[in-house]
Amino acid sequence: MRPLATLAVALLVSSPAFAEGMPQLDFKNPLTISQIVWLAIIFFTLYLLLARWALPQVAEVLEMRAATIGRDLDAARLAKAEADSAVVELTHATREAQASAQASIASAVDAAKAEAALRSAELNAKLDIQLNQAEQRIDIARAGAVGALRQVATDTAHVVIARLTGQPANDDAVNHEVGAVLTIRGQA
Amino acid sequence: MAAEHTIDALGQFRLFPALGPLGASVNFTQSNLMMLISSAAILWLLWAGMRPRAIVPGRLQALAEMAYSGISGMCTEQIGSEGKRFFPFIFTLFFFVLFGNLFGLLPFAFTYTSHIAITFALALMVIVIVTFVALRIHGLHFFSYFFPAGAPKLLAPLIIPVEIISYLSRPVSLSIRLFANMVAGHVMFEVFASFIVMLAGIGTLGVIAAIGPLALNVALMGFELLVAFLQAYVFAILTCIYLHDAVHLH
Numbered sequence: 001m002r003p004l005a006t007l008a009v010a011l012l013v014s015s016p017a018f019a020e021g022m023p024q025l026d027f028k029n030p031l032t033i034s035q036i037v038w039l040a041i042i043f044f045t046l047y048l049l050l051a052r053w054a055l056p057q058v059a060e061v062l063e064m065r066a067a068t069i070g071r072d073l074d075a076a077r078l079a080k081a082e083a084d085s086a087v088v089e090l091t092h093a094t095r096e097a098q099a100s101a102q103a104s105i106a107s108a109v110d111a112a113k114a115e116a117a118l119r120s121a122e123l124n125a126k127l128d129i130q131l132n133q134a135e136q137r138i139d140i141a142r143a144g145a146v147g148a149l150r151q152v153a154t155d156t157a158h159v160v161i162a163r164l165t166g167q168p169a170n171d172d173a174v175n176h177e178v179g180a181v182l183t184i185r186g187q188a
Numbered sequence: 189m190a191a192e193h194t195i196d197a198l199g200q201f202r203l204f205p206a207l208g209p210l211g212a213s214v215n216f217t218q219s220n221l222m223m224l225i226s227s228a229a230i231l232w233l234l235w236a237g238m239r240p241r242a243i244v245p246g247r248l249q250a251l252a253e254m255a256y257s258g259i260s261g262m263c264t265e266q267i268g269s270e271g272k273r274f275f276p277f278i279f280t281l282f283f284f285v286l287f288g289n290l291f292g293l294l295p296f297a298f299t300y301t302s303h304i305a306i307t308f309a310l311a312l313m314v315i316v317i318v319t320f321v322a323l324r325i326h327g328l329h330f331f332s333y334f335f336p337a338g339a340p341k342l343l344a345p346l347i348i349p350v351e352i353i354s355y356l357s358r359p360v361s362l363s364i365r366l367f368a369n370m371v372a373g374h375v376m377f378e379v380f381a382s383f384i385v386m387l388a389g390i391g392t393l394g395v396i397a398a399i400g401p402l403a404l405n406v407a408l409m410g411f412e413l414l415v416a417f418l419q420a421y422v423f424a425i426l427t428c429i430y431l432h433d434a435v436h437l438h
Contacts, residue, residue, distance in 0.1 A: 005372035023202040031203040034215030046227040051276035054234035
């Protein structure tokens with residue numbers, strides 16, 4: 001219905017009969033033309049006020065906002081970069097600290113091992129010395145014992161011979177025999 | 189009471205002097221008064237809207253910024269990067285027509301866009317500016333606009349008059365489109381409103397029947413609000429398209 005009405009108006013404007021009834025086409029009325037003059041004045045004034053005063057204000061605020069948002073974004077980007085580098089630094093520091101801790105543990109273990117080795121070597125040396133001394137003492141004791149063995153064997157031989165034969169034994173023969181036996185046994 | 193109501197659908201468009209004897213002496217009409225009110229409203233919207241200068245806009249500031257960026261976007265989209273130069277003009281044109289359409293819908297108001305003299309004056313201004321811009325940018329080369337490149341030379345006697353007529357008919361179609369839409373809407377308001385009065389004059393049954401045209405007028409108001417925006421938009425976007433042609437020649 002609406003488009004038809006619009007079309008009807010558009011068509012009727014051109015028909016003279018209808019045009020007479022339309023105040024819009026009453027060009028005998030001076031107001032019909034005078035309103036155009038006022039239109040020109042008002043429109044031009046509105047244009048000047050908008051172009052010079054009102055619209056630049058809006059543009060200014062929009063630019064200010066764009067600048068503020070841009071600045072904030074830049075600041076945020078900068079802060080993020082800083083945070084990222086701090087994280088990298090932290091990771092690096094942690095890794096370094098771990099490495100140095102590992103190294104100091106290893107060196108402490110090495111030092112402890114070295115000291116332990118030194119101690120055991122010292123102890124071994126001491127024990128060796130004591131062992132040698134002990135062996136020497138054993139040798140001396142054995143030598144003493146072996147020396148005493150000849151005397152004991154000789155005395156025993158004298159007693160046995162005296163008891164068996166009833167006569168004192170010949171010293172030289174007993175000495176000779178004991179010496180021979182001891183030599184055989186390897187204990188001379 | 190004799191129900192001798194006649195439907196005077198066109199009386200609403202009659203012009204009267206406004207602002208008392210002073211207005212009458214300079215032939216200042218109620219149409220011009222509405223123009224002043226619309227202009228003041230446009231300026232007030234931008235002034236009051238942008239006064240807070242807030243980074244996060246309030247409702248009115250958002251409206252003012254939307255008006256600005258909407259028309260600004262239309263200019264750059266339709267005309268191209270040169271569109272920025274014409275932005276204040278398109279902005280003025282769009283809001284002058286829009287507020288004229290909208291304020292015309294208020295009771296006792298007058299719709300200055302329902303006068304062919306006004307719409308034709310605006311359309312003529314558009315076409316003069318468009319032609320001036322085209323001549324300024326392209327000089328005499330502008331006249332090649334009336335003969336498309338690549339068309340057979342033999343057809344020139346046919347194509348050139350057709351192109352010239354279509355160019356000259358632009359202000360006619362531009363002005364009649366807006367004028368006819370506004371007049372049709374307001375005539376229909378008046379007709380249905382007259383029906384209400386006439387039906388109510390019949391009696392109780394008529395009062396009940398008058399609900400019909402009343403409901404129609406309510407629906408029509410919603411439709412007219414849409415048309416008010418649409419016609420202002422069409423006027424502005426066609427101006428942008430003509431300016432695009434003037435700047436780029438096809």
